Amino acid sequence: MEIYNSFDLLAFLKSKNLLAHCKNxxxxxxxxxxxxxxxxxxxxxxxxxxxxxSIINLKNAGILDLKxxxxxxxxxxxxxxxxxxxFNQKAARIKMLCENILRxxxxxxxxxxRASRQWLLNQKxxxxxxxxxxxxxxxxxxxxxxxxxxxKLLLRFGLEFESYEDIQxxxxxxxxxxxxxxxxLYKYEIPLYQIYGRFHAKIVEFSKNEAKNKx
DNA sequence: AGCCAGGCCTGCC
DNA sequence: GGCAGGCATGGC
Numbered sequence: 001m002e003i004y005n006s007f008d009l010l011a012f013l014k015s016k017n018l019l020a021h022c023k024n025x026x027x028x029x030x031x032x033x034x035x036x037x038x039x040x041x042x043x044x045x046x047x048x049x050x051x052x053x054s055i056i057n058l059k060n061a062g063i064l065d066l067k068x069x070x071x072x073x074x075x076x077x078x079x080x081x082x083x084x085x086x087f088n089q090k091a092a093r094i095k096m097l098c099e100n101i102l103r104x105x106x107x108x109x110x111x112x113x114r115a116s117r118q119w120l121l122n123q124k125x126x127x128x129x130x131x132x133x134x135x136x137x138x139x140x141x142x143x144x145x146x147x148x149x150x151x152k153l154l155l156r157f158g159l160e161f162e163s164y165e166d167i168q169x170x171x172x173x174x175x176x177x178x179x180x181x182x183x184x185l186y187k188y189e190i191p192l193y194q195i196y197g198r199f200h201a202k203i204v205e206f207s208k209n210e211a212k213n214k215x
Numbered sequence: 216a217g218c219c220a221g222g223c224c225t226g227c228c
Numbered sequence: 229g230g231c232a233g234g235c236a237t238g239g240c
Contacts, residue, residue, distance in 0.1 A: 043221050082237070086234095087235095088236090127224085
């Protein structure tokens with residue numbers, strides 16, 4: 001299996017029927033909502049199942065809301081998100097992020113329209129992957145997430161890169177330069193942000209399956 | 216029972 | 229500007 005550009009990889013993964021079980025075509029349930037931002041923080045180095053437990057706790061407590069999180073008690077918040085690990089750090093960062101969104105944008109829909117990648121990266125607790133997850137899955141921007149799975153998978157195909165952003169531009173250029181082929185693959189003109197979201201999702205699902213079937 | 220999970224920041228060099 | 233160490237629970 002030779003991979004010359006990211007379209008080759010996409011076509012390879014597409015043939016595996018990896019997202020068939022997903023309710024949401026973008027893979028990330030409830031994507032495009034405020035909840036996605038909180039989930040992007042909670043899922044840092046954490047299993048998705050643990051994130052779901054914390055989200056249920058937040059919903060039950062009635063504080064899965066921009067204003068309420070911005071004004072919540074830190075001790076209570078950290079307790080509610082305990083299942084996701086690193087709860088002290090994550091609680092402080094979630095609260096601060098919500099405070100900043102509230103102060104600088106006013107509400108989620110304004111944040112959705114106006115937030116920049118750099119603004120996100122300036123927030124404590126948001127690195128490259130979280131920023132891009134928020135942008136793509138939360139705000140439906142045309143940008144692709146890179147994670148450890150992606151790096152490992154590319155390495156297996158003999159593809160080495162210098163940095164996060166090198167991988168990202170390689171992935172995105174290969175998509176942009178082959179849009180016609182991708183439309184053929186999907187049988188319709190799928191929006192670019194969805195291509196990126198599903199591409200990253202396929203990488204994650206494929207990698208998880210591989211790990212399961214190994215040894 | 217130890218390893219890993221959909222990372223990030225700090226503090227050294 | 230690269231890299232170890234810390235952060236922490238839960239599931240296998």
